[in-house]
Amino acid sequence: MDQIRRGNYDSGQDYVLEYGDLRFTFNERDFSERVEQAAHKLGFVGNHLEETELEDLVNLxxxxxVVDPASGLGEHVNDCWPDLVGPADRSLVHWLRxxxxxxxxxxxxxKEGELDVVFDDATHTFGYVQPERDREPIELSPEPSWxxxxxxPRP
Known part of the structure; x- marks a missing residue:
């Protein structure tokens, strides 16, 4: 069986996330956008965030x-902290990361050609398929709702 050498994601050097042998580096804008998208997916935020709200979410x-909140979002995080922290694998911070x-x-x-993006007309959602496996869809593990x-406003 051939060993696949996977590349590391890189959009800049402002933020780094590592898991096992993978090291992903992000520029500030890319990382901030991904954090906001993650918070939307988790149901923690509903609308587009203001700059100071996004700053607090990135700090979290x-x-x-959020040690020194710059916005109402940071204050909300601190007010709700017992409901957000939980066990390590169930905390909001864990799921954002x-x-x-x-x-x-x-x-x-x-980017490396291992997956293709597809659009499902029935659900109006995007998904991923494996082109080398007869376009077999991949299933992503579900995330909890916050x-x-x-x-x-409730998302």
């Missing part, structure tokens, strides 16, 4: 806490 993702990493991993697999402690 990077540092695991996991979804940022997963999105970059998927992008890298598409809607009950969401910031701002």
């Amino acid at each position: 993702t990077v540092n695991g806490e 996991r979804l940022v990493f997963r999105s970059a991993w998927l992008d890298q697999r598409v 809607r009950r402690v969401a910031y701002g």
Whole structure:
């Protein structure tokens, strides 16, 4: 069986996420956009975030806490902290990091030709298929919902 040497995702050097042998580096804009997308996917935010709100969300993702909130989002995180922290594999921070990493991993697999992006007309959603396996779809593990402690209008 051939060993596949997978490349590491790289859009800049502002942020780094590592898992096993993989090292993904991000520029500030890419990382911030991925963090916001992850928070939307988790149901933690509903609308587009203001600059200071996004700053607090990025700080939460990077540092695991918001020490000096710059916005209402940071204050909300601190007010709801017991509901957000939980066990390590169930915390909001864990899931934000996991979804940022997963999105970059998927992008890298598409770039390397291991996956293709497809659109499902029935559900109006995008998914991924493996071109070398008769376009077999890949299943992504489901993520928990944080809607009950969401910031701002309910998503």
